[in-house]
Amino acid sequence: MGVHVAARPRRSSQTPPPPGVSRSALGTEAAVLARHATAVDLCVFDGDAEERVPLRRSAHGVWWDLVPDLSPGTRYGFRVDGPWSPAQGHRHNPHKLLLDPYGHAVDGWVRWAPAVYGHAVDEGGHARPDVRDERDSAPFVPRSVVVDHGFDWQGDVAPAVPWTDTVVYEAHVRGLTMRHPDVPPQLQGTYAALGHPAVLQHLVSLGVTTLELLPVHAYASEPDLVRRGRYNYWGYNTLGFFAPHPGYAAADHPQGVVDELKGAVRALHAAGIEVVLDVVYNHTAEQASDRGPTLSWRGLDNRTYYRLDAQGRDVDVTGTGNTVDLRDPLVTRMVLDSLRHWVQEYHVDGFRFDLAPALVRGDDDAYQRDHPFHVALRTDPVLSGVKLIAEPWDVGVHGWRTGQFPPPLAEWNDRFRDSVRSFWLADAAGAQRGAPGAGLRELASRLAGSADLFGHEHRAPLASVNFVAAHDGFTLADLTAYEQKNNLPNGEDNRDGHGDNRSWNHGVEGATTDAAVLAERERSVRNLLATVLLSPGVPMLAAGDEAGRTQGGNNNAYNQDNSTSWLSWRRSPAQEALLEQTRELLALRRELALLRPAAAPTPGPVAGRTRLRWFEEQGLELPAAAWGDPWRRTLVVLHDTLHQPEGAAVALVMHAGADPLDVVAPKVEGVTGWRLRWSSDGAPAGSPVAPGQPIQVVARSLTVLVGSPA
Known part of the structure; x- marks a missing residue:
């Protein structure tokens, strides 16, 4: 159940139970970390009726108590009283209903108050002119939900693909399946579609081994986006670290959402495909404390959960307004418990850590290679055995750390991305004009498995995840068709997105019918694909690049939940030919062990x-x-x-x-x-x-x- 039953030694009545809602020999207990609180209530909902149950015990910053039995389907949350002192980092407000950080499912959407935006809106953009006083958060905050984890896995076995054979395919749940003509309309864009035979057939016939999903943790759109009539599509704005995002499910109730995602993982495993989750533990959907909402962690214990300066202001190395503070052991425990939850309850095969340096900055805010979180990943009996991949940069000072993460972590290799783009595109464009290029030294280092970056502690070359395109940036086809980003549809006057793309339009910006230009572009795409797929290291493809997907030059489509981001499964003859070429390249990689060495x-x-x-x-x-x-x-x-x-x-x-x-x-x-x-x-x-x-x-x-x- 989402109330978990754990086999563990007998616990003293003075020792807190596990965080969240759990069952023990004593009965049902609720526990939450709220170190600076003066009172904590568990709030149980029956429809709109709310019953508040005071948690009477506290120790080591954790509040807990025996509570009424909470059966699967029960909606609940917390209210926390305590000091309101922003200069000291305290923002308690008992008027706020708070999600359980350990809640296993979420029911409802975040709704933004009319006092801020003139009218209340939710993820679906629906106006709510009849909302109550904004101090009462009940209309605005979703509920945590108790679920039953007794899923029939039917003998599920993890594919356990060796790193030498791994080919990562990065995809978005909706983007991958939203327009697939063989997936029933009611399932398109959902977890269920990931396990549909038509989608599985594509992945298997392509030759990829590992599906890396953009965030599936429950998330909320930023209020500024909602105000402008837009929504967060990528999902890098976490609302719950233990709960699947309900908007990706065909099911319309929390238990169904949980079971549907598990069913997708089971089907992918049966097809031999691993599942890796892109996880965002570096920040949350609460944004900066001076302008963001209070949804969970901030109202429970802002000073504990977030990295703050001496004046109580957020230290932001994520570019989102806040940074989760893993210097605190119990916050680190929350992240580790979440990771184990997804491995043990959902059978996922690994994780890609968004903005990974933000997780391991020490007391002086500097990157700490021997941070306790790294130690835990390396020694944990559950987590040390799954695939772990770092995005080795954040936006803070000295945040670029490619090649500096310890085993067992692999890393996205941006140096590979940049040098390969430069050789085949930026420098090739220079050659066309008779201009010099960058030379071959940097390219050769990447083609050698990036031993200069990953050669320590026997990491090279399998610690290098090689790619030239990902969800963030130009698609592979757009790299050959655009030299300038075209992000105006994002509503930010084209200020967002990277300007240094090392791309080349082959003489014409954007779409063209010029046969000669198209032929040149198609060959450049094949050059880029072959370099990624035939180099030492772990190759990664972004979904749709195998068939020349375009985003019309948008290199930051984070709020484009539409045909800009959704894969089209209706392909031109040239796209069908590229798809077949990609299959041939992946078959060649499988055949030639020389191209996928385990050692440098x-x-x-x-x-x-x-x-x-x-x-x-x-x-x-x-x-x-x-x-x-x-x-x-x-x-x-x-x-x-x-x-x-x-x-x-x-x-x-x-x-x-x-x-x-x-x-x-x-x-x-x-x-x-x-x-x-x-x-x-x-x-x-x-x-x-x-x-x-x-x-x-x-x-x-x-x-x-x-x-x-x-």
Whole structure:
């Protein structure tokens, strides 16, 4: 049940029970952290009727008591009295109904008061002219709900995909399924649609192994967005760390929401697909205390849950107004309990931590690599065994920490993203104009598994999650069609979103019918895809990029819950061709173990390890002086190893120059011949190439050669 029953040693009556609502031998108990409170009531609802049950016991900052039995479906919350002293960080107000931070489901939507916006509105944009006094929060705050976790998992087994075989597919619940023609209309955009056979078939046939879902924790839209008639689509605005977002469910009641998400995970597992959740523990939907709402944590204990300065003001390293304070052990416990909840109750396979440095800043606000949260992730018997991925930056001072997280965390590799975009797009555009580029050194470091970033503690290269496009930024296709962001539909006068995109429109900004421009763009997309999917590390695709999805140049579509963000499953012939090319590339990655090493490649022959060498177009190893040459646009990346059964070598011919070029196939010991396996210019696979024989590659193209063993 959402009231959980735990097998644990007998507890003293003076020791608090677990936070939230739980059952023990003593009966049903409610507990909540409210260190600075003077009184706490549990509020139980029967329709609109509210029964307040005082929690009479407190110790170590936790208030608790035996309460009436709360059956599944019971709606409840808390009211907390205590000091109102903003300068000291205290914002208690017993008029406010507060969500349980440990609530396992949420019923209702946050409604914004008319005193602030002229009329009350909710997530659906519905006006409420008849609301009561704003001091009474009952019309405005949803309720926590007790649920039954007795789900039939039908022998569910986690796919447990090794990191070497992992291919991450980042998707939004609604965006992925909202327009799928084979999903029944009543299920489109829901958890249930994730487990629909048509969606599963696409993921399996594509060859991805791990579905990374944008936030599914319950969340609320920011009041300023709602005032402007817009809503938070991405969901990075958490309302409850233990509850699934009800807006993504076909079910219309909290128990159904919980079961529907579990059913989706069960179906994905049965298809061999892992589920990783993008989780937002760095901040909450309460925003800054001087202008944001009081929904849960702020009213319970603002000074404990949030990072504040000496004047009681929020320390914001997240860009949202507040920062959750994991310096406090009980706040850290809340996050760890939430993570274990999703693994144990929902069977998820891992997490991607949004703005991860914000979680591990110490007393001096600096990044703390040995932070207790890191220690806990590494040692926890549940969490240390799942996939853990950090977004290794926040918006605070010295917030960029790529490569600095400890194991077992992998990291989004923005250095890979930027160098690959630069080589194939920004520098290629420069080559078209006769301008120098950045050289090859940075690109080669990324293609080598980013050992310079992840080479410590045996992390490289599987700690590097390689990508060139994600939910945040241009889509893969838009990188090749836009040099300027087009975010006007977001309602922020195009001020939002990144300006440094390293993109190239190939001579025409935006949509075009010019066949030559379209052909160039399509080849550039294939170059980018191949580089991500055939490089050491863990590749990640953003949903729809496998088929050339566009957002019309919007690189910050966080409030676009519409066709801008939803995948279209009606594809042009060119998009169908790209989809097939993506499948071929992923099949090639599965076939060639050389391209997915568990350990960092070495420059020399080591049994069982991939050897990585670099050649220039004449078939000779690249001289040291060439690495800094800003005019060099061609690199042959050679992977080989001793005792490799399926082939002696793999060579990637990467040519970003503006003109065709003859490139000599390298002469490599143990290789008697090369065979062309894939090319972004559409050259037929299977063509034999002798060592030392030149092959012509077209401008801006990537060619894959596989060597035949002696």
